Amino acid sequence: MHEALASWHMGQVFYAYRSHPWHGRVLSQELMASWLELNQAQLSRIESGKAPQDLGKLMRWAHSLRIPPDLLWFKLPVVGRATATAVVAARPLPEEPAPNPEPPLAGGVLPVVVNGRTVLVLLDAEAIATSGLGSLVGHSADASAQATERDPMSPLNRRSFLRNGVAAVALPGLGLDELQHVASALDDSHRYFDGPVVDYFRRVLDKAKRDDGALGPKKTLPVMLGLLGAVESQARDVKPEVRRELLAVGADGAEFAGWLYRDIHQPQAAVFWYDRAMEWAQEADNAAMQGYVLLKKSQMAYDERDALRMLTLAQAAGHDRWQLPARVRAEVTQQEALGRAMLGDPLDVVRGQLAEAETLLANAPEDAPDGLGASFTSPTRVLRDAITLTEAGKPGLAADLFSDVLTTGALSRRDTGFFNARRAAALALSGEPDEAAKVGKASAAVAHEVKSERTVRVLGEVLQTLDCWRSRPAVREFRESLTA
16 A cells, blocks of 8 residues: 555555455455445546546545545645644655665654744754754654654645645754754744755755665655745745745755656656746746756656657757856757757757767866756766767667766666666667667666656666567566566
C-alpha cells in the first residue's frame, strides 16, 4: 500500500487495496466500485489508465477507503488549528543509503518558547552535536522519529506547512542564537523576519539541490514543499523590503520544485510550480529568473516531444530583456539547437548553434558557481550535445559522446542513470541491441532506486526501438529489469 500511495496514482491504490492479503482474497472490481459510487468499467479504467487528477474525486475516494490523510499526496479538509508551529525536516529512508551521504536529517525536536508560544524545531543529529543542544532535546527525539518515519512523499498534505508553519532543515552548525532568531521570525514575521532568516532559507534550498542528485526527487520534495509553504505563508506578513528578497528565494525554489516534479513525471504539478516561479520572479524584479523559467518550460516541452513549442520557448528565453548570465545563454542556445534538430533543420545549422553554445560556456565567468545555471557545466553540455545529435540522426556519434562523459564517473547517481538511458537509446538506434540492452539494464536499476520516472520513460522508448530484437537474451533481461 505504501508503494501504491507513493506512486500518486489512485488507480494503483485501488488495485493494491483490492489485492491486499489482509482481506483473505482479492476483492472484485464490482464490490469496490460499489463502495466508491462507480461501476466496474469505470474502476477498471481508473486502475489501468492515467492517474486521475480531479481533486474532488480523489478526496471522496480517500474518504470512502478511510486512507490516513498523512499518507496522501493531496490535502484533505482539516477541522481546527494546531497550537504550535512545527519546523519539520524530512530525511532519506534508511534502506536506500546514498553513496557518501551527508548527515541524515534526523535527531530530535527542540521546543523553543517565543512570546509565550511554543515553536517546535526539528534538528538533525549533527546540528544537535555541534550546537550543544543535546540536553535540551531529550525525550522529544521520539517525536522527531515519528515525524520523519512516514513516506517522505507525504508533504503531500501541505496543510501543516501552509497553515501552521514551515518545513526547513536545521543545518549543521546552527547555533542557539540563530535557532532562536529563526523561531522568532516564524512566530512574528513582520517584526523578526529579516535578511539572515532569508539567508537561512537559501541555505536550506542549496542543501536540497545538493541532495537531489544522490537521493532522487521523492526524498528531496518533502523539504522543498515545506520550504515553499514557508515562503508562501511568511511573505504575507514580512516588511516590503524583505518580501522581494524572500520571493527571489521562493522563485528559485519553485523552479527547482518544477524540475523535481518533471523527474517523477507529474507534469501538471511541474507546470504549477514553474508558473509560481515566474510570478514570484516578476514580483521580485528578477528578470534573469523569468528567462530561466522559460528555458525550463522549453526543456519540459522536450519531455513531451513538442518540438515546435520547445523551440519557440527557447527563443523567447534568449531575448535580451532577460539579461541572462553567459552560462544560461549557452544553455538556451543549445536548447534552440535541439529544437531545430527535432524539426529537421540542416545539420550544419544545428552544429553551428552547438558550437556557439560551447563558446559561450567557455567564456562564462567561474566566480558564481552556485548561481543561475550552475548545473550547466562542460560535461553537461557534451551530454546534451549527444542528445541533440541523436535527434539530428547521428546516434553513433552521440553514443561515443555519452560514453566519453559517463566513464569519468563525474555525474551524480541520478544523472548517471538518466544519461545512460539516453546512451542506450543512441546505441539502439545505431543497431547495437546487446550493448543498448546492457546499458539500459544498468540505467533501470538506478531509475528504480532514485524513483526517476523520467528515466523510466526514456527506457520505455528504448525497449520499443529494441522490439525487433526482443528474442535476444540481453534484450529480454533488460525488459525484465525495467518491469520488475
